[in-house]
Amino acid sequence: MPATTAVERVESLEAGVQRILAHVQGHAVVGAPLGIGKPNPLLNALWRHAVKHPEFRLELFTALSLAVPKAASSMQQRFLEPFVQRYFAGYEPLEYLEPLHNSQVPDNIRISEFYFQPGSMLRSPQAQRWYVSSNYTHAARDMLATGMNVLVQQVAARQENGRRRLSLGSNTDVTLDLVARLRESPELPRPLLVAQVNPSMPFMTGQAEVDEDFFDLIIDDPAHYFSQYAVPRQAINDTDYAIGLWASTLIEDGGTLQIGIGSLGDALVASLELRHRDPATWQAVLDQLGGLQRIPASVRKYEHMGVFSAGLYGASEMFTEGFQALRSAGILKRHVYDDEVLQALLNTGRIQEQVDANTVQVLLDCGAIEPQFTEAQFKWLQYWGILADTVSWQDGILVFVDGTTVPADLSRPEVMQMLVEKGLGQRLKHGVLLHGAFFLGSRRFYQWLHDMPEAEREKFQMVPVSFVNELYGREKLDRLQRRKARFMNTTMKVNVLGAAASDGLSNNLEVSGVGGQYNFVAMAHALRDSRSVLMLRSVREKQGQCSSNVVWTYDYDTIPRHLRDIVISEYGIADLRGKNDEECIKAMLGICDARFQHRLAETAKKYGKLDKNWQLPAHYANNTPENLSRILDKYRQQGLFSPYPHGCDFTAEELRLIAALKWLQAATANWWGRLRTVLRALTVRPTDAEKPALERMNYAQVSGWRDILEKRLLVLALRQADSTITIKK
Numbered sequence: 001m002p003a004t005t006a007v008e009r010v011e012s013l014e015a016g017v018q019r020i021l022a023h024v025q026g027h028a029v030v031g032a033p034l035g036i037g038k039p040n041p042l043l044n045a046l047w048r049h050a051v052k053h054p055e056f057r058l059e060l061f062t063a064l065s066l067a068v069p070k071a072a073s074s075m076q077q078r079f080l081e082p083f084v085q086r087y088f089a090g091y092e093p094l095e096y097l098e099p100l101h102n103s104q105v106p107d108n109i110r111i112s113e114f115y116f117q118p119g120s121m122l123r124s125p126q127a128q129r130w131y132v133s134s135n136y137t138h139a140a141r142d143m144l145a146t147g148m149n150v151l152v153q154q155v156a157a158r159q160e161n162g163r164r165r166l167s168l169g170s171n172t173d174v175t176l177d178l179v180a181r182l183r184e185s186p187e188l189p190r191p192l193l194v195a196q197v198n199p200s201m202p203f204m205t206g207q208a209e210v211d212e213d214f215f216d217l218i219i220d221d222p223a224h225y226f227s228q229y230a231v232p233r234q235a236i237n238d239t240d241y242a243i244g245l246w247a248s249t250l251i252e253d254g255g256t257l258q259i260g261i262g263s264l265g266d267a268l269v270a271s272l273e274l275r276h277r278d279p280a281t282w283q284a285v286l287d288q289l290g291g292l293q294r295i296p297a298s299v300r301k302y303e304h305m306g307v308f309s310a311g312l313y314g315a316s317e318m319f320t321e322g323f324q325a326l327r328s329a330g331i332l333k334r335h336v337y338d339d340e341v342l343q344a345l346l347n348t349g350r351i352q353e354q355v356d357a358n359t360v361q362v363l364l365d366c367g368a369i370e371p372q373f374t375e376a377q378f379k380w381l382q383y384w385g386i387l388a389d390t391v392s393w394q395d396g397i398l399v400f401v402d403g404t405t406v407p408a409d410l411s412r413p414e415v416m417q418m419l420v421e422k423g424l425g426q427r428l429k430h431g432v433l434l435h436g437a438f439f440l441g442s443r444r445f446y447q448w449l450h451d452m453p454e455a456e457r458e459k460f461q462m463v464p465v466s467f468v469n470e471l472y473g474r475e476k477l478d479r480l481q482r483r484k485a486r487f488m489n490t491t492m493k494v495n496v497l498g499a500a501a502s503d504g505l506s507n508n509l510e511v512s513g514v515g516g517q518y519n520f521v522a523m524a525h526a527l528r529d530s531r532s533v534l535m536l537r538s539v540r541e542k543q544g545q546c547s548s549n550v551v552w553t554y555d556y557d558t559i560p561r562h563l564r565d566i567v568i569s570e571y572g573i574a575d576l577r578g579k580n581d582e583e584c585i586k587a588m589l590g591i592c593d594a595r596f597q598h599r600l601a602e603t604a605k606k607y608g609k610l611d612k613n614w615q616l617p618a619h620y621a622n623n624t625p626e627n628l629s630r631i632l633d634k635y636r637q638q639g640l641f642s643p644y645p646h647g648c649d650f651t652a653e654e655l656r657l658i659a660a661l662k663w664l665q666a667a668t669a670n671w672w673g674r675l676r677t678v679l680r681a682l683t684v685r686p687t688d689a690e691k692p693a694l695e696r697m698n699y700a701q702v703s704g705w706r707d708i709l710e711k712r713l714l715v716l717a718l719r720q721a722d723s724t725i726t727i728k729k
Contacts, residue, residue: 016219034063037171039196041224063115090227115513140177156203169201173437176464202449208462235643240267242570249302254310255484269322279306294572319436335431336481343480371411385429437465469519485530487520498564506555532565544669548596660717681712
């Protein structure tokens with residue numbers, strides 16, 4: 001939406017702040033994108049102004065404010081500090097996060113988020129009170145409802161033909177929806193649209209690319225360029241891999257995929273790569289895990305699955321690094337086209353992406369073009385690559401590159417023959433491999449986006465969140481593109497009737513946010529051949545105690561039971577769609593850890609939800625972590641199931657330390673474990689084998705009883721932990 005006045009450009013952050021302060025007149029209601037779309041230096045400057053001037057009111061509405069990792073102990077601090085200095089070099093942290101985390105935000109400031117960095121604000125009463133529960137697709141509406149008078153956004157910039165273009169980069173998500181609402185409702189007060197230019201933001205094209213006059217104020221201050229927040233890649237454990245393997249059996253060739261960030265998404269991607277690269281081994285692993293018994297007949301297709309010939313298309317609110325891996329593996333290769341006629345013909349196989357005489361004939365037969373086609377139809381054919389760019393139009397005459405001319409009348413055989421010989425393109429153009437609303441990933445992921453050739457970049461389109469998370473506005477085309485969709489999401493707890501808690505706790509504390517999960521679950525039910533898949537780790541371990549994530553009931557739902565669909569744990573797949581309550585309970589018991597099955601079954605029988613004569617099948621007793629690890633260990637010896645299949649952001653010594661610190665945390669989870677571990681540590685002495693790790697942790701020379709004890713605890717942990725982590729280079 002063009003600005004109401006000429007765009008103003010300033011070359012200093014301070015000048016931009018003064019322009020904003022003049023606009024808001026003592027009360028700034030600021031909207032900012034989630035994730036990495038935030039202009040951190042600008043937000044920090046506004047924060048500092050509000051802290052310094054109590055009479056100034058600042059309200060911020062945003063989501064996913066990303067914090068640099070912080071240590072919970074002195075030993076963790078010794079590990080994290082060098083890593084943070086290296087990995088987050090050049091990043092400017094958000095200054096409001098620590099006060100918000102500690103509930104020390106001044107009275108004149110309020111910070112509301114509709115999605116937290118998971119688990120980050122559980123101990124912050126201020127953040128919990130100010131949290132706004134909103135579907136991602138409603139965020140623009142709710143942002144405008146705050147009376148927002150400033151919208152700030154980090155942008156990329158490039159010069160083209162003497163004219164500067166801007167890109168919303170990662171965050172087309174809320175901004176484009178918000179501007180569309182303003183265009184549709186001119187009675188709404190229009191906020192000041194402010195961009196801060198930052199070259200480290202990857203430049204994305206399509207709807208992400210805007211003219212400078214999209215904004216009212218552009219701040220371009222090289223002194224405040226900063227690196228993007230990058231997410232270190234997480235290790236994939238046995239539980240994650242098993243869930244990923246089961247999930248990979250549900251992804252159909254020629255289908256659509258949505259995934260999120262984190263180790264479960266990475267495990268699914270790695271499993272899809274194994275399936276594509278070595279289908280026989282992939283199926284053998286699933287057979288060993290109990291495939292026939294653990295995949296319901298209603299969704300059991302893995303025996304006939306293998307290489308992705310047609311490939312997948314991504315429709316995902318979050319463009320994750322996993323899609324990069326799928327593209328590199330030759331799996332993300334199904335193009336979709338923003339044209340109902342072409343997409344419908346491709347879906348039915350009547351035309352292919354390779355253009356030939358049949359392409360034109362089919363378009364004639366279905367009435368997409370007339371035999372005596374118009375200039376508009378000529379442009380349509382040329383835009384989609386059906387006609388070559390070398391053909392031109394002159395008042396109803398087709399002119400070929402060699403100067404030959406024929407009338408645009410395909411009812412004449414000689415014209416059709418001439419067109420086929422001299423005028424057809426080679427392949428359809430403007431196909432899209434992925435539609436996404438924002439991206440987030442590692443430093444290598446951002447570099448890949450920066451280095452992407454322009455022809456490849458156009459295949460990855462950033463769009464409004466309403467575009468990918470709903471079927472609004474272009475439903476017919478969306479249904480054609482999103483065929484055989486699998487919407488993969490993570491959840492925390494699922495009750496035996498299929499209701500899921502993914503963002504909040506039973507005490508109403510907010511862990512993260514609804515985001516787009518509800519949208520995708522509902523859309524899976526709305527699309528004929530699509531499924532919602534909730535991935536669930538079957539147990540939770542905390543302070544040495546283990547509890548089931550498959551529960552009888554839970555006092556909070558993100559997804560209600562009437563939208564139940566597919567749930568996956570490390571022990572298999574539960575297909576709940578259309579099933580009665582007893583069938584759901586049996587299915588959920590099948591993917592529950594064996595330690596908790598009998599109690600849940602007895603509870604179900606007590607309340608009449610399960611036949612009192614029903615017995616747990618014998619193979620359910622194999623639902624144990626030990627059995628899972630035993631099976632995967634055999635394949636790990638063959639080089640499969642690396643903790644970091646797509647590369648690692650830690651050094652080899654850091655990986656060894658991570659394993660040691662995890663062992664130490666588990667060993668000291670309760671008072672008896674702490675006492676026993678300390679007594680063992682008192683007897684150990686470091687050797688040359690531990691020297692590199694001790695130097696990395698700055699324990700080489702220490703004094704004081706606390707540091708000496710920590711050093712010995714670390715030596716003990718290093719000796720106990722398995723440091724043979726395979727890193728894929």
